[in-house]
Amino acid sequence: MNIALGADHGGFSLKQTVVDELTKLGHTIVDCGARAYDKLDDYPDFARAVGAAIQRGDATRGIVICGSGVGAAIASNKLRGIRACVCHDTYSARQGVEHDDLNVLCLGARIIGDELAKEIVRAFASAQFSTEARFHRRRAKVLEIERDQA
Numbered sequence: 001m002n003i004a005l006g007a008d009h010g011g012f013s014l015k016q017t018v019v020d021e022l023t024k025l026g027h028t029i030v031d032c033g034a035r036a037y038d039k040l041d042d043y044p045d046f047a048r049a050v051g052a053a054i055q056r057g058d059a060t061r062g063i064v065i066c067g068s069g070v071g072a073a074i075a076s077n078k079l080r081g082i083r084a085c086v087c088h089d090t091y092s093a094r095q096g097v098e099h100d101d102l103n104v105l106c107l108g109a110r111i112i113g114d115e116l117a118k119e120i121v122r123a124f125a126s127a128q129f130s131t132e133a134r135f136h137r138r139r140a141k142v143l144e145i146e147r148d149q150a
């Protein structure tokens, strides 16, 4: 799967770990920056770039890393077609995809360590949206909210 990945200065320390883990699993990274540590960069720019890669069809899912994951999630959820959440446990990362069709995982590099982050991205990348009707009905209602706000 193509996975878009972006990180601001708060998330930069975790970015390469996530790249290595996903690459090892056979995924292709669409690198949305930052390509170097810059303490003045801003998380909305990376959230926007990851979301745009998904909207264009260049990536199926995305990961945005900032210091807490919170800003990344707030910015990502402003983008049409993006369903983002901070998941700092494997259950949420897997179930978020299975039940809610989560397509952008947000991580906080100041909150979790490398090993937990690797397990979380594995859970996120390997999960599939359920075929059960109730989950599709709920996603349709979420998309309706998005349309109403447009």
Ligand code: RB5
Binding pocket: 008, 009, 010, 011, 043, 066, 067, 068, 069, 070, 071, 072
């Ligand atoms: C950057 O210092 C920090 O505020 C940002 O990475 C993030 O944690 C925002 O939610």
